[in-house]
Amino acid sequence: MKKIAIVMGGYTEESVISMKSGEVVYENLNKKEFDVYKVYIGINKWFLKNKKNEEYPINKKDFTVSFSENKILKFDCVFNAIHGSPGEDGILQAYFHLLKIPYTGCNFHHANLTFNKKYCITLLKEFGIKTAPSFFINKNQHFCKKKIIKKIGFPCFIKPNRSGSSIGISKVWKEEELFLSVKKAFEIDEEIIIESSLKGVEISVGVIIWNQEIKVLPITEIISKNDFFDFESKYSGISKEITPARLHPEIEIKVRHIAKKIYEILNLSCISRSEFIIVNGSPVFLEINTIPGLSKESIFPKQLKIYGISLSELFQKNIYDSIEIFKKRKL
Structure with a gap:
């Protein structure tokens, strides 16, 4: 049986959500097919926890675990369930890449690009993808408040450039709120993005690889009871999520095409x-x-269920696809 490490936790506030995601992966991986281990990644320590809740430190030099002098565990693949840093920003991916251990998800180049809102938006605009008007600032940069207001307007969103789950995001309605919101975002990241608030229907679109084809899952319409779809709305169940979304067929076709693109x-x-x-x-x-x-x-498992694929099937496929990608990689 292939030995699989499910990595969960992380270095940000998203670690709480990652733990839940990791548990879902553990519950849904077929134990008759895979030898599955929970691995916790934290700022201060990395460790494996067994069924008896005993902890074994991870050797960071080669990502192995020593149960005894004669028993060293090496993993065949890593299932990455870490949201935010270091699992979603390319850091762990680069680490596993160097160690030549297959891992699920995109590679470190693409993880770094997608996690950085500035880089991602700038690239996609070059391919004709519509994005909201935005303004980028780093911590050492002097900026003109009037220039920002003129370009972006109110209300607007102030976001850490590299963060997930809406952590550090503020919706700003007037000029007096701008400074404190900028300060809040800079506590999360050294770069921030100020983005126009657009009026419309907010949707979330899951995409998977299935039978070597890109498949777009049923679209979810999001109705938040807060000012926007913030951390509380996402994980406390106070937002309303409608799947499939109530979209005009022509709009749905557009969305599916763009998500796949x-x-x-x-x-x-x-x-x-x-x-x-x-x-x-x-x-x-x-x-x-x-x-x-x-x-x-979370939204994604609900979309997958409606599409008719189980989490167990998808996770199994993700692991085998990741191992195949690893075998074919050139760098």
Whole structure:
């Protein structure tokens, strides 16, 4: 049996969600087919936890575990269930790449690109993908408030450039709120993005590889009871999520085409989930997650269920596809 490490946790507030996602992966992997282990990645320590809740440290030099002097565990593949850093931004992917250990999800180049909103949006715009008007600032940069207001307007969103699950995001309605919101975002990342708030229908689109073809899952319409689809709305169940989304057939065709096109442009693998807002019948891209939430509250598993594929089937395929990709890679 292939030995699979499910990595979960991470270095950000998203670690709580990652733990839930990791548990879902563990529950749904066929134990008759895979020898499955839970591996926790934290800022202070990396460790494997067995069924007796005993902890064994991970040797970071080669990502192995020593149970005894004569018993060393080496993994055949890593199932990456970490949202945010270091699992979604390319850091862990690069680490496993160097160690020559197959891992699920996109490679480190593409993970780094997609996690960086500035890079991702800039690239997609070159391919004709519509995005919201935006302004980028780094921590050491002087900026003109009037220039930002003139370009972006109010209300607007202030976001950490490299963050997920809406952590550090603020919706700003007036000039007086701008400074504190910028300060809040800079506490999460050294780069921020200020983006126009668009009026329209917010949707989420899951994409997978199935039978060597890119498949777009049923689209989810999001109705948040808060000002926007923030961390609380995403994970406490207070938002309303409608799958399939109530879209006009022509708009749905547009969305599906664009979601697939983005997946192809970014050269992704395994799974992804893109966020859009429909403005006057036109889809506007907001962001993409290459390791979407897999917990019971998350959107992606619900879309997959309606599509008719089980989590067990998808996870199994992700592992075997990742091993095949690893065998074929040139670098």
